[in-house]
Amino acid sequence: MSDTKADEITEHHPAPREGHEAEYELLDEMIGDLKDSLIEEGTYVHKQPRRIFVQVHPEKIRNVVQHMLDRYAMWQFITVSGRDLGDDLQACYHFVINDRKIAITFRLNVPRSKPEHPTISDLVPAAEFIENEVRELFGIVQVGHPNVRRIELPEDWPATEYPMRKDWEDPRGLMKKSRTTGRKEGV
Amino acid sequence: MGFFQKLVNKARVKSPFVFHFNSGSCNGCDIEIIAALMPRIDIERFGMKLVGSPRHADIMLVTGPVSHQIAPRLKRIYDQMAEPKFVVAVGSCACSGGAFRGGYATLGGVDQVIPVSAYIPGCAPKPSAIAYGAYKLLEHLSEMWGLVESTPIEKVPIREYKRKADFLPHNCDTDDMEPPPDSVIQELFAPVGDESKNRPVLSEDDPTMRKRKELKKDE
Amino acid sequence: MTSANKRIVIPPRVTIPIGPQHPALKEPGMFKLTVEGERIVDAVVNIGYNHRSIEKIGENNTHLQNLYLASRICGICSATHNGNYAQAVEFAAEAEIPERAKFIRTLIWELDRIHSHILWLGVAFHEVGFDTAFMLSWRDREIVMDMLENISGNRIHHDMNTIGGVRRNISDAQKEQMLKGFDKLEERVAFYRDVAIHEKTFWNRVDGVGMLEAPVAKKTSAVGPTGRGSGLKVDVRFNDPTQAYIPMMDTGDFEMILSDRGDVAGRAVVRVIETIEAINMSRWLLNNMPDGPIRERVRPRIQPNEVLARHEAPRGELIHYLVTNGTNKPDRWKVRAPTYNNWTSMAHCLRGDYLADAPIILAAIDPCYSCTDRVVIVDGNDETMRLVSLDNLRIENNMWHKEHPRRE
Numbered sequence: 020m021s022d023t024k025a026d027e028i029t030e031h032h033p034a035p036r037e038g039h040e041a042e043y044e045l046l047d048e049m050i051g052d053l054k055d056s057l058i059e060e061g062t063y064v065h066k067q068p069r070r071i072f073v074q075v076h077p078e079k080i081r082n083v084v085q086h087m088l089d090r091y092a093m094w095q096f097i098t099v100s101g102r103d104l105g106d107d108l109q110a111c112y113h114f115v116i117n118d119r120k121i122a123i124t125f126r127l128n129v130p131r132s133k134p135e136h137p138t139i140s141d142l143v144p145a146a147e148f149i150e151n152e153v154r155e156l157f158g159i160v161q162v163g164h165p166n167v168r169r170i171e172l173p174e175d176w177p178a179t180e181y182p183m184r185k186d187w188e189d190p191r192g193l194m195k196k197s198r199t200t201g202r203k204e205g206v
Numbered sequence: 207m208g209f210f211q212k213l214v215n216k217a218r219v220k221s222p223f224v225f226h227f228n229s230g231s232c233n234g235c236d237i238e239i240i241a242a243l244m245p246r247i248d249i250e251r252f253g254m255k256l257v258g259s260p261r262h263a264d265i266m267l268v269t270g271p272v273s274h275q276i277a278p279r280l281k282r283i284y285d286q287m288a289e290p291k292f293v294v295a296v297g298s299c300a301c302s303g304g305a306f307r308g309g310y311a312t313l314g315g316v317d318q319v320i321p322v323s324a325y326i327p328g329c330a331p332k333p334s335a336i337a338y339g340a341y342k343l344l345e346h347l348s349e350m351w352g353l354v355e356s357t358p359i360e361k362v363p364i365r366e367y368k369r370k371a372d373f374l375p376h377n378c379d380t381d382d383m384e385p386p387p388d389s390v391i392q393e394l395f396a397p398v399g400d401e402s403k404n405r406p407v408l409s410e411d412d413p414t415m416r417k418r419k420e421l422k423k424d425e
Numbered sequence: 426m427t428s429a430n431k432r433i434v435i436p437p438r439v440t441i442p443i444g445p446q447h448p449a450l451k452e453p454g455m456f457k458l459t460v461e462g463e464r465i466v467d468a469v470v471n472i473g474y475n476h477r478s479i480e481k482i483g484e485n486n487t488h489l490q491n492l493y494l495a496s497r498i499c500g501i502c503s504a505t506h507n508g509n510y511a512q513a514v515e516f517a518a519e520a521e522i523p524e525r526a527k528f529i530r531t532l533i534w535e536l537d538r539i540h541s542h543i544l545w546l547g548v549a550f551h552e553v554g555f556d557t558a559f560m561l562s563w564r565d566r567e568i569v570m571d572m573l574e575n576i577s578g579n580r581i582h583h584d585m586n587t588i589g590g591v592r593r594n595i596s597d598a599q600k601e602q603m604l605k606g607f608d609k610l611e612e613r614v615a616f617y618r619d620v621a622i623h624e625k626t627f628w629n630r631v632d633g634v635g636m637l638e639a640p641v642a643k644k645t646s647a648v649g650p651t652g653r654g655s656g657l658k659v660d661v662r663f664n665d666p667t668q669a670y671i672p673m674m675d676t677g678d679f680e681m682i683l684s685d686r687g688d689v690a691g692r693a694v695v696r697v698i699e700t701i702e703a704i705n706m707s708r709w710l711l712n713n714m715p716d717g718p719i720r721e722r723v724r725p726r727i728q729p730n731e732v733l734a735r736h737e738a739p740r741g742e743l744i745h746y747l748v749t750n751g752t753n754k755p756d757r758w759k760v761r762a763p764t765y766n767n768w769t770s771m772a773h774c775l776r777g778d779y780l781a782d783a784p785i786i787l788a789a790i791d792p793c794y795s796c797t798d799r800v801v802i803v804d805g806n807d808e809t810m811r812l813v814s815l816d817n818l819r820i821e822n823n824m825w826h827k828e829h830p831r832r833e
Contacts (some may be wrong), residue, residue: 067733077715102748145766173274189310246567305497309482
């Protein structure tokens with residue numbers, strides 16, 4: 020906790036080979052098949068048992084997911100989480116391979132100026148809702164999404180306000196308003 | 207107030223119909239409201255019945271920090287209730303926003319949208335607390351409508367002084383009270399056996415206590 | 426009417442919005458059911474009335490404050506969120522907590538599971554109109570609530586966990602009381618299992634209703650009893666054990682409860698038998714609890730790390746994805762509650778079934794949802810709008826089932 024300077028690097032805690040053989044075996048197979056879709060830095064086996072984190076090129080996410088669905092029967096989809104990294108936006112796709120009991124996370128970084136990547140909701144129908152949510156909270160656009168609509172935010176929320184970004188300044192002053200007491204106007 | 211009006215008011219107080227509305231809560235308070243209808247704390251014996259439509263209801267129980275999406279619906283349902291209507295905010299979230307104050311999606315309490323008659327704090331308030339809160343509201347209503355004379359309250363005599371705290375200055379009504387004899391005071395203020403028994407139950411060699419002492423040494 | 430005058434009437438498709446509130450359940454949500462006559466043809470789920478911006482508030486709170494915020498995400502499975510967040514922070518800090526703390530944490534999880542399943546059972550009885558069993562099962566749920574209040578001080582939102590262990594210890598007197606309570610509870614839950622399976626009032630309403638076949642369940646990633654009721658082997662306690670589940674799985678006494686029926690009855694059976702299994706697990710935990718300290722001091726600044734913490738809540742698999750930087754506040758905290766995944770499977774379940782079965786199908790995924798409102802029934806033929814409250818709809822549905830019994 021003393022080296023808070025190089026945040027991006029020390030966030031990843033790769034695990035030693037002993038004790039994590041099953042995860043390393045899976046990771047090696049994956050790197051062997053999908054060499055050019057994965058990015059080496061950011062792909063590792065975590066120290067916590069049964070976790071793998073994989074960094075993926077944004078345009079290649081469909082190939083990766085299709086390959087995993089075919090070869091490893093990765094039908095259990097968990098969620099998509101978005102994250103604001105400063106000059107990039109990150110979307111993490113979390114899956115579980117039930118036979119091997121390993122949880123895999125696919126991460127993709129998209130630049131803030133053009134945050135687009137292809138959608139996977141036709142391969143994984145369960146992802147439809149949650150991709151909408153990431154879109155409206157972070158602004159990451161999934162190209163080809165069948166049913167774009169408002170999920171969590173009210174209908175009159177302006178389309179360019181993305182609340183979960185770090186630099187979002189509350190234009191309506193809502194976060195401060197809900198802390199005050201007494202009657203509030205304009206509600 | 208004529209006889210008919212008195213009868214109607216008595217019916218309103220003795221058998222209020224309750225409507226429950228969830229404005230985005232975590233459901234803890236809702237489960238406790240339903241548990242108040244269950245055989246352990248049966249508020250139906252007070253005449254309170256849960257109805258499914260706000261048009262049939264006298265009292266509305268609202269839970270949850272009001273989220274932006276649900277605020278117009280809450281207002282609409284409040285408008286659909288018939289006069290006289292009362293709103294009870296159940297739980298900390300309905301009173302003031304609870305744990306969700308400071309969020310961009312909550313308004314911070316039911317009284318931002320509709321006028322509230324009673325607040326029941328707690329997270330979640332126990333079913334007996336909800337029953338007590340509803341009972342307090344009814345007591346207040348019956349006083350307001352002048353129904354109190356019909357049910358006289360039995361006056362309870364002042365209890366005898368048996369506690370140390372009764373001798374503190376702010377508790378004494380010095381005008382019509384004579385001080386007790388010295389022997390009584392001595393008996394009350396004498397040490398009662400082993401005072402250390404009143405301490406909290408952390409033993410000396412509990413590791414938490416040890417670490418706390420170590421930290422104190424560090425500072 | 427003679428046969429010459431008979432017309433073939435194709436019933437028009439009508440869309441019925443249900444929501445955003447619903448009696449006897451939890452959060453507001455809205456569904457649009459497209460109905461043809463009495464059969465549901467399409468279902469669209471609209472959520473978002475319960476958006477409380479918890480993740481944004483969490484980014485401004487310290488980890489310790491977030492424990493209490495996490496507990497209040499859901500009132501029914503609050504111990505699971507609390508424990509899972511504590512577990513996630515401990516993984517991020519790579520801290521080892523004492524054994525007794527792990528056992529107490531797991532015990533609270535199992536007690537939470539028992540009370541949540543009995544709650545669901547009572548609500549399911551209520552949805553089919555069997556109010557007697559609703560009242561009886563909730564009366565017996567009070568045994569578990571008393572136990573929880575005894576240990577932690579509150580009936581819900583127990584907040585037993587802290588970063589580095591648990592906050593309160595279990596004394597021997599409390600343990601004796603709990604074991605006595607478990608004996609009584611076990612015979613009552615066995616009684617409800619017999620009622621749920623053998624009582625025709627309930628069984629006929631749930632048998633064959635809301636079919637979710639295994640391939641569809643896989644595609645929509647159903648978790649928890651919804652998935653296990655269709656035969657999928659999804660149970661984090663067995664697949665990815667943490668805390669005291671590791672020694673528990675090593676004994677091999679407990680097994681995953683699966684059912685290959687795929688309908689609402691399958692999910693009901695899975696839940697009831699899981700309750701009995703949870704009582705056995707709690708007894709095992711109480712009897713084998715090691716002595717020792719209950720918490721370990723963890724420094725408030727957590728090293729930068731990213732953690733995916735999984736846990737089996739009563740409704741399914743619960744995920745907390747936590748990214749820490751070197752401070753005492755999280756950088757990113759993502760919660761995925763199990764019901765989020767089950768909604769998509771519910772849209773599939775609703776298609777092809779009668780409108781009268783909609784309430785029990787909605788209740789069968791055990792949604793963390795409370796809806797009550799009016800159901801607008803638009804009759805395309807004579808263009809009248811009938812405003813009906815969901816309570817009345819339930820009463821009408823029960824009467825309809827009485828007149829058109831499913832089994833002779």
